[in-house]
Amino acid sequence: MRRSLIGLLGLLAIFACGGGEDGGESTSGDAVVVDMFDNRYEFTEVNVTVGGTVTFVGAGRNPHNAVAADGSWSTEDVFGSLEQLEGDEAVLTFDEPGEYPFFCTFHGNADGDGMAGTLVVGPAAE
Amino acid sequence: MRKGRLLLIAGTALTLAACAGPPEGEPSPAAVGDPETDSPSEWSGETRLVPQDYPTIQAAVDAAAPGDLILIDRGTYREQVEVTTPGLTLRGIDRNDVVIDGEFQRPNGVSVLYADGVAVENMTAINHTSNGFYWGGVRGYRGSYLTAVNNGVYGIYAFDSGDGLFDHSYASGSPDAGFYIGQCDPCQATITDSISEWNGLGYSGTNASSELYIVDSIFRHNVAGVAPNTLDGELLPPFHNVTVVGNLVHDNGNVDAPALAFEWAAQSNGIILAGGGDSYVARNRVFNHPLSGIAIFPMLDANFYMSYDHQIVENVVEGSGLADLTLGGPATSGNCFEDNEFSTSLPAAIEMKQPCEGLRLPALFEIGSTTAQLGRLFESGLGLQPQVDIASLPHPGPQENMPEGAEAPVRPAVDVFAGSEPDIDSIGVPEMPSDLEVTQQKGINVMGVSFGSAAGVFFGLYAYVLPLVLYTSWVVLALLDLSRREDLSRAKTIAWMAGILVIPFLGVVAYFILGKSTIPAWQRWVFMAGGLAVYLLFLGLGMIIGGIV
Numbered sequence: 001m002r003r004s005l006i007g008l009l010g011l012l013a014i015f016a017c018g019g020g021e022d023g024g025e026s027t028s029g030d031a032v033v034v035d036m037f038d039n040r041y042e043f044t045e046v047n048v049t050v051g052g053t054v055t056f057v058g059a060g061r062n063p064h065n066a067v068a069a070d071g072s073w074s075t076e077d078v079f080g081s082l083e084q085l086e087g088d089e090a091v092l093t094f095d096e097p098g099e100y101p102f103f104c105t106f107h108g109n110a111d112g113d114g115m116a117g118t119l120v121v122g123p124a125a126e
Numbered sequence: 127m128r129k130g131r132l133l134l135i136a137g138t139a140l141t142l143a144a145c146a147g148p149p150e151g152e153p154s155p156a157a158v159g160d161p162e163t164d165s166p167s168e169w170s171g172e173t174r175l176v177p178q179d180y181p182t183i184q185a186a187v188d189a190a191a192p193g194d195l196i197l198i199d200r201g202t203y204r205e206q207v208e209v210t211t212p213g214l215t216l217r218g219i220d221r222n223d224v225v226i227d228g229e230f231q232r233p234n235g236v237s238v239l240y241a242d243g244v245a246v247e248n249m250t251a252i253n254h255t256s257n258g259f260y261w262g263g264v265r266g267y268r269g270s271y272l273t274a275v276n277n278g279v280y281g282i283y284a285f286d287s288g289d290g291l292f293d294h295s296y297a298s299g300s301p302d303a304g305f306y307i308g309q310c311d312p313c314q315a316t317i318t319d320s321i322s323e324w325n326g327l328g329y330s331g332t333n334a335s336s337e338l339y340i341v342d343s344i345f346r347h348n349v350a351g352v353a354p355n356t357l358d359g360e361l362l363p364p365f366h367n368v369t370v371v372g373n374l375v376h377d378n379g380n381v382d383a384p385a386l387a388f389e390w391a392a393q394s395n396g397i398i399l400a401g402g403g404d405s406y407v408a409r410n411r412v413f414n415h416p417l418s419g420i421a422i423f424p425m426l427d428a429n430f431y432m433s434y435d436h437q438i439v440e441n442v443v444e445g446s447g448l449a450d451l452t453l454g455g456p457a458t459s460g461n462c463f464e465d466n467e468f469s470t471s472l473p474a475a476i477e478m479k480q481p482c483e484g485l486r487l488p489a490l491f492e493i494g495s496t497t498a499q500l501g502r503l504f505e506s507g508l509g510l511q512p513q514v515d516i517a518s519l520p521h522p523g524p525q526e527n528m529p530e531g532a533e534a535p536v537r538p539a540v541d542v543f544a545g546s547e548p549d550i551d552s553i554g555v556p557e558m559p560s561d562l563e564v565t566q567q568k569g570i571n572v573m574g575v576s577f578g579s580a581a582g583v584f585f586g587l588y589a590y591v592l593p594l595v596l597y598t599s600w601v602v603l604a605l606l607d608l609s610r611r612e613d614l615s616r617a618k619t620i621a622w623m624a625g626i627l628v629i630p631f632l633g634v635v636a637y638f639i640l641g642k643s644t645i646p647a648w649q650r651w652v653f654m655a656g657g658l659a660v661y662l663l664f665l666g667l668g669m670i671i672g673g674i675v
Contacts, residue, residue, distance in 0.1 A: 025151075037359040037360065038285070038308075038359055038360055039262065039285055039286065039360075040151045040360075040361065044151065059359070060359060061279050061302050061386060062233075062256050062257070062279050062280075063233060063255065063256055083233060083255060083256075106233055106234070106237065106256070107239070107262055107285075108239075109210070109239060109240060111240075113154070113239075113240040113263055114154065114239065114240060114262060114263045114286065
């Protein structure tokens, strides 16, 4: 009976809440995906293992990008434009360990104001 | 695996997947009422002339110190102006002849990022891939006597900012919205004496709340008119305490105007309150809309937001194809309608059932018009929405120049709201323009669904009718079962019957689960879970193709 009740509640839940997902503040892994909403990154702390990839995906109405504050990398390098619209993807591979603050040139700045985050490239977790 | 376990897993998974938390992140202090500003409150006395002293606007901006005036002569400027110095005033000497042209290659005409107190006056921005004029993360902003035409997202745009004013401005040809103020609480901002036409939305304000006024303006010939709304993509949901007073809102439903998917879903309505609360919509004149003049809807994004405690009062609403006033559900019982001049409403007699003072009936709303929007999203997801090339859209005629032009006093945008907050009580219903008339006739509508689009009708009626059919069949089956049972006492039988009839939905569900019905369990599950599963399948299909999930 209890199982039945929970099952039914699950079915009813879709009436109360929509599907979908939201970001937390951080993510990590070998292949990380970061949505770029209006006007914020899904994750502001991105941890990726050396040799791993980060995929920046346009998910807003305005175009967005991700550019390292030190100029060492940019989504433009692989996408060909600073303007990623909804659904556009830029996959970057990171081979050099380090900490890279990044920002959207349209909605943030290198000081970390607005649409900005930090990418940490490091060894895989034990 | 036994069916009980299957349902347990499915139910738990659905519960977890369906309920997302609020979006993470921090809005700027400026967007949540921090009064601190980096801008001087007075003009520095320095004027920098473009192109006499500087060949480009950007060169002048880069050279300027806080409080300077950048005075721009007639000409077409093919550049993107990025302002990061606080307290500047950018002014064209002629609104119609000082034009920043993005040539559909550059994102913004003027963007002001994290620079407080910047005012932009008396100029035009056209043909940008994103926005004509844009302020982001600032305390203090003002756009006066601006014209924004055929820009790819918004015409005149403030985001994550507070203490602002858009006045005497014009916006057309933007697929999202002509005017947009988003992600702020309290916004402490006003849009007044402005015109917005041929956009997806005349005004859009996602998660923009408190001390926010849209007044004395005209919203016409957009896909939809004025739309405060809630979305999870931006911070600070849901919107609340927005004031919309004294506007002329007419002939929205222009399907030749550009629109994105959500704007397409909102089409043909005048004023829409989508998924927020506590807003005040009063003394607007609203007419000629194929669907609703003023409508309250819930908003479904990653989370589901019901509308609550909106007040719709003293408006003049006429010429609506579906209904002058619509309360689309699900919604709470706090929304109210009073002293409006109107002819039709959904549900009928809405001011009697949902008055602002007195008893309001619970759960009184209309579903069909809400679910029909899912059909519009479905259309958009399948690519059936007309694609409008904004480069082909008309440009407006000359717009009114700023009084005194180049000689006007220079005022950095400091304490803007304190000097521009409108006196709402003094604003009446605007007069009917002499060259306009009410032409929209009531359309063919069934159960709150307008027969304007195949997908809209399908989702509108399907989502509305199927639950009623399911519920009715459950009740009939349960009552028949009870009438044939001999194992229950008369008192228990009456108690269950009362529960089934008096407690909507849950009564009959409780009987099937807890009442030891004689109907075999598999049949009960077919009736309950099977019907619901088919319903959810269609609803899910609409949401996936419509791009909600």
